[in-house]
Amino acid sequence: MTRAHPTPRDGAVDVWELRPSDRDDALDDTRALDATERARAARFVDPRHRARYVAAHIALRRVLSAYADLPAAALTFGRAPCPGCGGPHGRPVLTGVDGAPHFSLSHSRGLAVVAVAGAPVGVDVQHVPPAGTVAHCAPALHPGERDELAAVPDPGRAEAFARLWARKEAYLKGIGTGLARGTAADYLGADPAGHPPGWHIHDLPGLGAPTALALRSTTPPRPTVRTLPAGNLLPG
Numbered sequence: 001m002t003r004a005h006p007t008p009r010d011g012a013v014d015v016w017e018l019r020p021s022d023r024d025d026a027l028d029d030t031r032a033l034d035a036t037e038r039a040r041a042a043r044f045v046d047p048r049h050r051a052r053y054v055a056a057h058i059a060l061r062r063v064l065s066a067y068a069d070l071p072a073a074a075l076t077f078g079r080a081p082c083p084g085c086g087g088p089h090g091r092p093v094l095t096g097v098d099g100a101p102h103f104s105l106s107h108s109r110g111l112a113v114v115a116v117a118g119a120p121v122g123v124d125v126q127h128v129p130p131a132g133t134v135a136h137c138a139p140a141l142h143p144g145e146r147d148e149l150a151a152v153p154d155p156g157r158a159e160a161f162a163r164l165w166a167r168k169e170a171y172l173k174g175i176g177t178g179l180a181r182g183t184a185a186d187y188l189g190a191d192p193a194g195h196p197p198g199w200h201i202h203d204l205p206g207l208g209a210p211t212a213l214a215l216r217s218t219t220p221p222r223p224t225v226r227t228l229p230a231g232n233l234l235p236g
Contacts, residue, residue: 004069007101009118011200011219016114017207018059018228032058032073056107059228063114068097083176090176091120104173111209114228117221122174122214125207126162134161142187144194159210164189166212167201174199174214 008014030038037057044050061072068075075097080090094100104115108125115123129137134157138149145164152160167188172178187194188201195201200220204211207225215221 005066005116007067007099007118008116008224011215011217011222012117013121013213013215013221013223014116015123015204015213015223015225016059016063016116016228017225018055018112018114019110030054030058032061034076052107052109052112056105056112059112060103060105060114063116063228064094064101064103067101067116068094070097080176084181091122091173104170106169106173106211108209111207111211113204113207113211115213115223117215120174120176120216122170122172123204124166124169124173124212126166126169126210128158128162128210131158134158137161137165137183140183142184142189144187144191145189148189162210163203163212166210167203167214170212170214171196171199171201174216 005014030041033041033054041050041054044053058072061075064075065072076095078093078095079088080093081088082090092103092105094103101116102119102121103117104121104123106113106123106125108127111125113123113125115121131154134149138146138161141149141164149157149161149164168183168186169179171186171188172181175181186196192201198216200215200217202213202215202221202223204213204223204225213221213223
């Protein structure tokens with residue numbers, strides 16, 4: 001990624017996918033990360049989890065460096081105001097960059113996804129959970145979501161739950177509250193007509209794991225999925 005990318009506009013979203021090896025020795029080099037990221041990485045006990053975290057955050061920096069036209073290590077991050085209380089713990093944002101793009105990062109096991117857009121955006125990747133997890137979490141869903149999930153036959157219920165949860169987390173990332181808003185507050189089920197106004201929620205098939213995108217827009221998102229080569233994880 002040596003040339004700058006223009007920020008997507010008018011509903012367009014660039015979605016970057018990365019599938020790093022969690023045994024890649026290059027991931028021990030965290031020079032592209034800032035002190036906060038390095039401290040977070042150091043807290044992982046399982047080296048596989050540490051490698052996945054490092055890979056995802058280097059990938060985020062590599063992607064955003066091409067839009068900001070700055071070296072990955074020179075990027076600085078802050079937080080937008082929380083939409084609930086106004087405190088400095090809303091969506092992550094790039095600081096010190098004129099016209100900085102909106103972005104969102106999600107990673108789960110062997111897949112990391114970065115979404116970049118000209119408007120607030122959220123992306124989320126989930127793995128399909130065991131049936132016991134679905135049964136435990138289902139009561140915390142929106143009533144409409146609970147009804148939909150209960151209607152899905154057992155063999156497909158866990159996957160349906162993972163798709164639903166990916167939509168929910170993508171939206172909560174997009175608005176900047178995260179799970180603090182509550183998982184029952186908004187309907188993110190299969191019927192787009194019931195989704196929160198002003199937002200479009202889009203499933204992203206073909207990535208090998210349930211993945212969803214949420215974009216604040218008057219038109220449905222137009223995602224373009226791109227692959228970030230593993231070689232772009234090298235510091236620089």
